[in-house]
Amino acid sequence: MKVVIIGAGIYGCHIASVLIEHGFDISIYEQKSSIFEMASGNNQFRLHLGFHYARDYNTRQQSKLGFEYFLCRYEKFTKSFVNNLYIIPKHDSLIDYKTYLAIFRHEDHLMEVREPSEFDFLKNTDGVVSVDERVILISELKQHFSVLLKDHINFNTTVTNELFEQFCLDFDYVIDCTWGKLLPSDEFFFEVTHLGYYRCLNKKYLNYGLTYVDGSLCSLYPTEIEDVFTLSSVSYTPLFKSEILDEANSFMEDITEEVLVQNSEKMEAQMQKYFPTFLENFKLESHQISMKSKIKGLNDPRDCRISKKGNVISVFSGKIDTLFIAEEFIINTVI
Ligand SMILES: Cc1cc2nc3c(=O)[nH]c(=O)nc-3n(C[C@H](O)[C@H](O)[C@H](O)COP(=O)(O)OP(=O)(O)OC[C@H]3O[C@@H](n4cnc5c(N)ncnc54)[C@H](O)[C@@H]3O)c2cc1C
Secondary structure, three states, rough: EEEEEEOHHHHHHHHHHHHHHHEEEEEEEEEOOOOOOOHOOOOEEEEEEOOOOOOOOOHHHHHHHHHHHHHHHHHHHHEOEEEEEEEEOOOOOOOHHHHHHHHHHHOOOEEEEEEEOOOOOOOOOOEEEEEOOEEHHHHHHHHHHHOOOOOOEEOOOOOOHHHHHHHHHHHEEEEEEOOOOOOOOOOOEEEEEEEEEHHHHHHHOOOEEEEEOOOOOOEEEEEEOOOOEEEEEOOOOOOEEOOOOHHHHHHHHHOOOOHHHHHHHHHHHHHHOOOOOOHHHHEEEEEEEEEEEEEEOOOOOOOOEEEEEOOEEEEOOOHHHHHHHHHHHHHHOOO
């Protein structure tokens, strides 16, 4: 059976590798010159367990399950670290500490309750838990798929409407893994995002990740490089939103260094409210610009949505951990 996959982000690459194992004849079309050039190579690289999503039950459940599946297949492309802290700040959280604990205890999420006094460098803390979420080693995962799929990918080919129509005739199945870029829908919108890459200057903080929940708060999370972290903020990471892809692309192309520096300062100020010596211990090195596709919804849903129309399957991820939800739907459909 012949299947074409459009988009070589982590979804397109994972689904292609699974279908190849099942004996399908796979072709992949990617507009860029290598894989993981868009969101899959430019994000916070957190393998979620659901702790970021106190307000969305579906997202929590998908993350918990997806984490286990991800480790079964790709554990060597992840790393863990000791103080992976979720922190509920005083006053600024949408959910108080007791409610946060109750939600995750009720659903048997594994976490360790920690004493705020253990972390003397943190201020304005209502409660802290440590969790076993991991960091995705994105360069190694990219290398893995680049080798595995090298004979299947057609790079530098943007799939236009005409080419898409032709694919629908030529292939048994067409799988859209463009994260909503190819087939428009009024159910989602695009968000241009900004994270800062920070060098850690003090060994004391190398084994920490600080994630403030719940609401318009910030996170400092490790990357695959031991002393490099990303700083993000629910308030300031989104730079621009639009339902029109061309508008989001134009905004992205025109962003200036000045805008990014000013935005970094806002994220730093937010982090300093909780970690006053942040700038003495972390130094801004570079910026990451990326684009999220998001489902409209009040509770900030990040679950995976998959739909089928004729021989076209559309995959719309929320996060990386939901790869296996997509895989299950596709395998059940095409086999
Ligand atoms: C700032 C940020 C932080 C995030 N943090 C996390 C996190 O910590 N943990 C987590 O689990 N998730 C996170 N995410 C979400 C995660 O990055 C995405 O869910 C995931 O990468 C989506 O993968 P994808 O393969 O669906 O999309 P993409 O990686 O965007 O891949 C889509 C591919 O399709 C190609 N394409 C698009 N249109 C066409 C066309 N017409 N023809 C040919 N090719 C086309 C693109 O070039 C691209 O390579 C974050 C996202 C962002 C932006």
